[in-house]
Amino acid sequence: DQQVKQNSPSLSVQEGRISILNCDYTNSMFDYFLWYKKYPAEGPTFLISISSIKDKNEDGRFTVFLNKSAKHLSLHIVPSQPGDSAVYFCAAKNSGGSNYKLTFGKGTLLTVNP
Amino acid sequence: ETGVTQSPTHLIKTRGQQVTLRCSSQSGHNTVSWYQQALGQGPQFIFQYYREEENGRGNFPPRFSGLQFPNYSSELNVNALELDDSALYLCASSLATRNYNEQFFGPGTRLTVL
Secondary structure: OOOEEOOOOEEEEEOOOOEEEEEEEOOOOOOEEEEEEEOOOOOOEEEEEEEOOOOEEEEOOEEEEEEOOOOEEEEEEOOOOHHHOEEEEEEEEOOOOOOOOOEEOOOEEEEEEO | OOOOEEEOOEEEEOOOOOEEEEEEOOOOOOEEEEEEEOOOOOOEEEEEEEOOEEEEEOOOOOOEEEEEOOOOOEEEEEOOOOHHHOEEEEEEEEOOOOOOOOOEEOOOEEEEEO
8 A cells, every 4th residue: 555656757847847747645644755866886865855834845956845635746847957857756754653653655767858 | 965865766676575775874963864755655764863773663573674884874774674664764863962853864765675
């Protein structure tokens, strides 16, 4: 049973346009959400996060939106750059749990074309 | 500040053998988590260690075991290797405080079981 779902395996956008990556979750206990970026042959790199007490968090070109009622979050990248081409993972955790386990989606491969 | 390092980078084993993977945590971090990333999947939580004690375990059999040392480095041991154990094994370190949720990943060890 996948508790974090990224339904788009891949996304292709033009340089300078907006990239929107989506993520859905099913576990109501999740209260903290993170996005990681992964290049080939490297480990995932933390990108941006959001707590369930917020509905938006912005960091430079990256903005994460959280819709708790829909159990949906999205990552917006504006403007997209070729260096953003990577696999993006959505992850979630229950901060009230006894450990810091992250539950990941399967990832979305973003390709930004020059 | 030193990041998370893992060794070896790549490893080839045969079915039934045993393997030990190693991880050095980021400086100042006291918690280490291990994840398995199979091809086309997101990272799956194996277990977490905090102050040398196991602090949560995912849906993995007992032949997956671990250790955390006083310097917070860690080992993942897998006995009786199976073909399905072929994957990228990721180590992530974090600081176990209430408001600190990010985990920082190493580059991973690619294990191939023949």
